[in-house]
Every structure is written in C-alpha cells, then in structure tokens.
Amino acid sequence: MEQIEPNRIFLLSPAYAGGERARMILSERAQFDLARRLRSRERATLGEVFAFLSGLYFRGKLAYANAFARTAEGICGVLVITPTRGLVDAATRVSLRDLREFAEVDIHESDPRYREPLARDAQRLAKKLSAECEVVLLGSIATGKYVDVLLENFQHRLRFPADFVGRGDMSRGGLLLRCAMDK
Template sequence: MSRIFLLSPAHCGGERARLVLNDRAAFDLARRVRGGAGAPIGEVFSFFSGLYFRGKLAYARAFARPPHGGVGIYVITPTEGLRPADEPVDLDRLRRFASVDIAGDDPRYRTPLDRDARRLAEGIETDGEVILLGSIATGKYVEPLMAALGERLRFPLDFVGRGDMSRGGLLLRCARAGTELFYVGIRDAVRRGPRPPRLLPSTPARSRRSR
C-alpha cells in the first residue's frame, strides 16, 4: 500500500523568506535560488518556516511509501498546486508564491490545487493513503483535498489541539526514533480538541567516562 504525504506550505511573505528573496543576499541558499538551477522547494520552505516545516519534511521522508515510479512527498503551494518536495524553485516562482495569500476562495490558489488533487486521486491505488501534514482546523487545505480524495485523505491524530511548534517538534522526534504516528480519516474526525501535554525536553545521551 502506498502512502503519500502532502505538506502545507511555509509562509512566503515572512522575515526569513524576505532574506532569501533579497537580491543582495549572499548566503548559499539565496545564491542557489537566484541561480539557474534553483533549490529544492522542501529545503527552501524549511528555511522559511524553521521547526514546523523541517519536522514535516523529515517525518515524510522517514515514512513515505510512494507508488511505483511515483512521488511520495508533495508540497501544497500558493499558486502551483502540488509540487514534489525535491523540485527546484527559483526566485521568480518564490516571488509569485509570496504574492498570494492562501484562501479557499482565491482561484489563483484553488484552481491549480483542485487540478493536482484530482490527478493525485486518479493515480494512486484504491487502498493508497494520502496523509495531510498541515492544519485541519480550517477548510483551506481540507476542502479541496477532500473533494478529490475522499476517505483516502488522513492526518495524524496527535495533531489535534497542538500548535505549529508542538507539531514540528513531535514530527522531528518521531522521524528520529522511527516511530510512526496513528492516522485517522479527516471526514469524520474531531478537528479541534484540548491542548495535549507539552512535549518533554529531549534527553541527550550521556557520554561514558573512562575509568
């Protein structure tokens, strides 16, 4: 059974995004984005977002089971629908992303997402799963994806009640430990709930002292 992950996007208009989009930026990622080859969208959004997107990407890389010859991780974008996490993006595309605020009634966002969600639904096996790593409390991701994927669209139950930072930390820990979360269908799930206990700090392994 295939398992495909859909990652909600990083905010492309924030302070860290502006660092990359600055024409005078000299650090490696900014130079690659301005170059002809670009940089992988997963890497770029990890820089934009920090912990939350890094957690989503690390978790998806650990547990994706792509269909034969297919893609296991897609990123939801503001203007281009679903794009593979390893696909390079350049400065012009990132600036187009930054020009659109994601809203369910904006055709610049919805039209390409509706198109790609239908294509995804047509291309996966009947028993394949699509896991949304993103907010389910609002309809901006859930509604277009549910319309195409129906019961195959699922999400981690442990997301309910957590904020972005808590989700990111949880996903990073699970990826490092090789522990997969439990998924439930979105259609009948409780999308809001009480905040779960705060994650305990990670305990670094003690180094052994020579005797």
Template sequence: MASVFLLSPASCSGLRAHMILRPGAASLLACRLREPIGAPLGEVYTFLSGLYFRGKLAYARAFADRPEHVLVITPTAGLRPPDTLVTLDVLRGFARVDIADGSARFRRPLLADARTLAAGLGADDEVILLGSIASPKYVDVLSGVFGPRLKFPAAFVGRGDMSRGGLLLRCVTARTALDYVPVAGATRRGARPPKLPPLPRRVVQAGE
C-alpha cells in the first residue's frame, strides 16, 4: 500500500508574501523569484507559511514511499511537486485567486490533476491530506475524486497551524507516523489538545 501526500497551500496574500512580492524586495528569495528560473515551490511556501508548511513538507518527504508521492495544492496549477520552480509572476497569479470562494481557476486544474492521480493509484493506496478539513475549499474536490481513500491525520483536529507544524516535525524526529482516518464522516472540529512540549533545539535551528 502506497501513501500519497497532498499538502495544502500557503497563503500568497499575507504579510510574508508582501515581503517578497512588493516592488523592490531585496531578499535573496525575492531576487531569485525575479529570475527566469525562479525558486522551488516548497521553499517559497515554507517561507510564506513558516513552521506549518515546513512541518508538512518534512513529514511528507519522510513518510512517502517515493518523492513523486509528495504533491502541493496550488491556487491555479492543480497539484505540483514541491521542487517545481515558480517565479514572481506565478506567485502573483496565485495571490489573485481566493481558493475559499470556489473559483473555477482553482477547482478545474485541481480536479483534473486529482483525477489523473486517482487513475494511477492501486486498489489499496491512500491519499493523505496534510491540511485543514474544517472548510470545503479543497476537501470537496478531493473527496469527490478519492472517496474513502482520502484521509487526514486524526491528531490535526482541534489544532491550529503552528501546533500541526510542530507535531509533524516531532513525528519526523521520532520517525513515527501519525494515524490517519477517512475524511468522509470525520469529526472536523474538536477541543484544543494539550500544548506540545518544546521542539529540540536542533530541530528548530534546522528551519531557521
């Protein structure tokens, strides 16, 4: 049985996005994004989202059976590998689409890529969503394609983004995968779990 991990996208309209999208941004990442080659999507989203996306990406890479089973949900380009190179213009296009409003620019490519992925899955393979299921913004599209094979970490319920990111990094350090449950019929909201203990300093430093 293979597990394919789908990582929810980082926001391209927040404060950190403004730091690299604004005219004259001089950070190394902003300069790379202005070049024709661009920068890897996973690196960009890690900058935009911080601990949460860093945890998702590290976890997926640690527990996927092969690299191509780690895919990132994007606002306009469906499912893409985290090593996909993106430019400033691509990110600006991402920022113009609000995935929460059910835009066809978001749903159409996601649906097409999800169907392509589903066609190549084995009977026992599962698709793990590393993202929120509290809203229907991508859950509806993915559930319609993957049905009961779409799962998520049960430990995500009740946690905020930072807590989820920290939890995932702890799992990578401990080499212990989380338990997954089907999205269909799952409890989407719950009580906040106890606060996680601090991350080992070496794990924190690795993401700085």
C-alpha cells in the first residue's frame, strides 16, 4: 500500500528591510527592474523583494519551500513571517510603502507590532491544519523571536531542519538551493 505523505507548509523568516540593499531598492534613483516594479502599479512579490534584500539565504529558503510544500486546497504552502503583518503568502505583491512599513519595525518577541499579527495568523492557520500537517520554520531557532509564538500555536506540528544547526546563513541558503534543484 502506498504511504500518503502529510501536508507540509513552510514559514520563512523575513529579510531585513532596513539594510543597505533596502536603501538601494527604496531609492527613487534606482532603475533596475525590481525597483521600478515596486514603484509601479505592477508591484513585485514579497518573495522576490526579500530574495533581493537577503540574497542567497532567502532565495534558498524560497526555492526549497516552493519545491517541497504540500498543502490541502485553499491553504498556502509558503508563508513569510513579516515585521508588521503576520504571515503573508510569498506570492503577495508589495509596494515601496509596504517595504518602508516593514523597515520601521525590528523583529522582537516583545514588540506587539510584530508579535500580535504573527500570533493572530498562526492561531488562524493552526485551526485550519490537520493534526498530521508539518509546519516547517526556515529561520533562526536561537532566540524566541519566531519559535515562541509559533510553538504556542503549532505545538508538535512545528519542525526545524536539523541540518541548519551550526551553519551560517550563506551555508544554509546554499544547502537549500541545492536540495531544491536536486528534487
């Protein structure tokens, strides 16, 4: 008899929206495609923007999550933890104004501007998922900024990649990209 794999969704930690790459993309003088789209009605996806801001690490997380997510109909398989809006589908289109909003809030477990939207969305999502669904965090587990609120809501369903332990962001990003390409 064929074994049925459980559903699996991925929660991706965000890119830092206040760094040098963010300043580049926020500049009115920026003429590269992504910056122009952020300023236009077309916008750009949250995944694209964070991949630009973070580089290899977020790009790896996004590729891996897209390759290995398995969800029931109506449930997004790749969600990004945002500084102000909780869990957002990586395919959601965002603008420069959205990016500026993200840059205003540092992610810290005690900041209600970050924690309350994340707790709200995690609670809503947890109610929709089966007990067997795996919720995989692709982000740091060294502090409580992601783990505390997610563990509260997803409990035994929350997973962390063991291969992340002891690796830096660039190493993690490269590992995730290789795994996604090998699928």
